[in-house]
Amino acid sequence: xxxxxxxxxxxxxxxxxxxxxxxxxxxxxxxxxxxxxxxxxxxxxxxxxxxxxxxxxxxxxxxxxxxxxxxxxxxxxxxxxxxxxxxxxxxxxxxxxxxxxxxxxxxxxxxxxxxxxxxxxxxxxxxxxxxxxxxxxxxxxxxxxxxxxxxxxxxxxxxxxxxxxxxxxxxxxxxxxxxxxxxxxxxxxxxxxxxxxxxxxxxxxxxxxxxxxxxxxxxxxxxxxxxxxxxxxxxxxxxxxxxxxxxxxxxx
Ligand SMILES: [Fe+2]
Numbered sequence: 001x002x003x004x005x006x007x008x009x010x011x012x013x014x015x016x017x018x019x020x021x022x023x024x025x026x027x028x029x030x031x032x033x034x035x036x037x038x039x040x041x042x043x044x045x046x047x048x049x050x051x052x053x054x055x056x057x058x059x060x061x062x063x064x065x066x067x068x069x070x071x072x073x074x075x076x077x078x079x080x081x082x083x084x085x086x087x088x089x090x091x092x093x094x095x096x097x098x099x100x101x102x103x104x105x106x107x108x109x110x111x112x113x114x115x116x117x118x119x120x121x122x123x124x125x126x127x128x129x130x131x132x133x134x135x136x137x138x139x140x141x142x143x144x145x146x147x148x149x150x151x152x153x154x155x156x157x158x159x160x161x162x163x164x165x166x167x168x169x170x171x172x173x174x175x176x177x178x179x180x181x182x183x184x185x186x187x188x189x190x191x192x193x194x195x196x197x198x199x200x201x202x203x204x205x206x207x208x209x210x211x212x213x214x215x216x217x218x219x220x221x222x223x224x225x226x227x228x229x230x231x232x233x234x235x236x237x238x239x240x241x242x243x244x245x246x247x248x249x250x251x252x
Contacts, residue, residue: 007233007234008232008233008234009232009234009237010232011048011228011231011232012231012232012236012237012240013048013049013231014048014049014050014187014214014216014231015214015240015243015244015247016049016050016214016247016249016250017049017050017051017052017249017250018050018051018052018053018054018117018249018250018252019045019050019052019053019054019215019216019218019249020054020056020115020129020184020213020214020215020249020252021054021056021097021129021158021184021186021213021215021216021217022041022045022053022054022055022056022215022216022217022218022219023055023056023057023058023097023217023218023219024038024041024042024045024053024055024078024092024218025038025055025057025071025074025075025078025094026038026074026077026078026081027074027077028057028064028066028070028071028074029057029058029060029064029066030058030064030219031057031218031219031220032219032220035077035078035080035081035082036081037220038078038081039078039081039082039085039087040221041218041220041221041224042089042090044218044221044224044228045216045218045224046090048216048224048227048228048231050090051090051091052090052091052092052093052117052118052119053090053091053092053093053118054092054093054094054095054115054116054117054118054252055071055075055092055093055094055095056095056096056097056115056129057071057074057096057097058096058097058099059096059097059098059099059103059104059107059111059113060099060101060103061099061101061102061103061104062103065103066096067111068094068110068111068113071094071096071113072094075092075094078092091118091119092118093116093117093118093119093120094113095113095114095115095116095129096112096113096129097129097130097131097158098112098113098128098129098130098131099130099131099132099133100130100131100132100133100138100141100144101133104130105144112128112153114126114127114128114129114153115127115128115129115156115252116252117252120252124152125152125153125154126152126153126154127153127154127155127156127182127213127248127252128148128153128154128155128156129156129158129184130145130148130155130156130157130158131157131158131159132157132163134162134163134164136165137163137165137166137172142176142179145176145179145180145181146179149180154180154182155180155181155182156181156182156183156184156212156213157176157181157182157183157184158184158215158217159184159185159186159189159215159217160173160176160183160184160185160205160210161185161186161189161194161198161201161202161205162186162189162194162198164197164198166201167197167201170201170204173205173208173210177210182212182213182248183205183210183211183212183213184211184212184213184214184215185202185205185206185211185213185214185215186202186214186215186216186217187214187215187216187217187227187230188216188217188223188226188227188230189201189202190202190203190206190230190235190236190239191226191227191229191230191233191235191236192230193223193226193230203239206239206242206243207242209246211243211246211247212246212247212248213247213248213249214243214247214249215249
């Protein structure tokens with residue numbers, strides 16, 4: 001069988017310089033396990049064009065019971081390692097990827113950590129990165145998102161393309177987006193890293209102009225390798241052309 005070689009080009013830079021979704025802080029979720037690993041991930045992001053980082057460690061009931069203090073401690077360990085290795089860190093601010101679970105509903109307001117870029121002042125309506133369970137959408141999701149907006153947050157649903165239960169209910173994407181929930185799609189989903197179905201839905205969201213932010217959702221070096229590969233593909237060029245001028249990443 002004759003196979004056409006897929007067209008490749010020099011790696012494009014990421015279409016943003018502010019990373020809004022990554023797990024680079026050491027030892028507090030399923031991202032970097034230790035400070036040296038954190039530095040390796042940061043270095044890979046910088047190679048791809050990232051200049052500012054909003055670190056979004058998980059806050060998930062039972063699995064990753066982080067709070068502002070545990071996240072700040074992890075950053076201190078990262079900073080100490082950077083200093084020890086004479087590495088200059090890019091500007092980093094601390095936020096979270098909040099799982100919408102019962103713990104989230106009980107969080108003190110001081111432990112709700114919106115997406116505020118390093119060096120930026122918090123706005124009156126900060127963006128808040130939230131994720132659904134992968135198994136099932138909560139029945140009260142819409143009312144929780146509504147309450148967040150009443151409190152002044154603009155919810156950003158992390159990787160909407162990864163919730164398989166929405167794939168055959170695309171009207172849910174339309175309804176969520178129309179009601180004011182922003183969407184952050186993972187580059188690795190557009191790359192096909194999470195499978196063909198997820199890639200198809202990510203491209204559907206792109207074509208319908210539902211992508212407000214992109215993120216690497218970087219957890220480990222395998223993600224960095226897959227992302228680098230994607231940046232040389234013809235698909236990345238097509239995706240980034242479509243998204244030009246639309247992403248909110250660098251406004252944070
Ligand atoms: Fe994440």
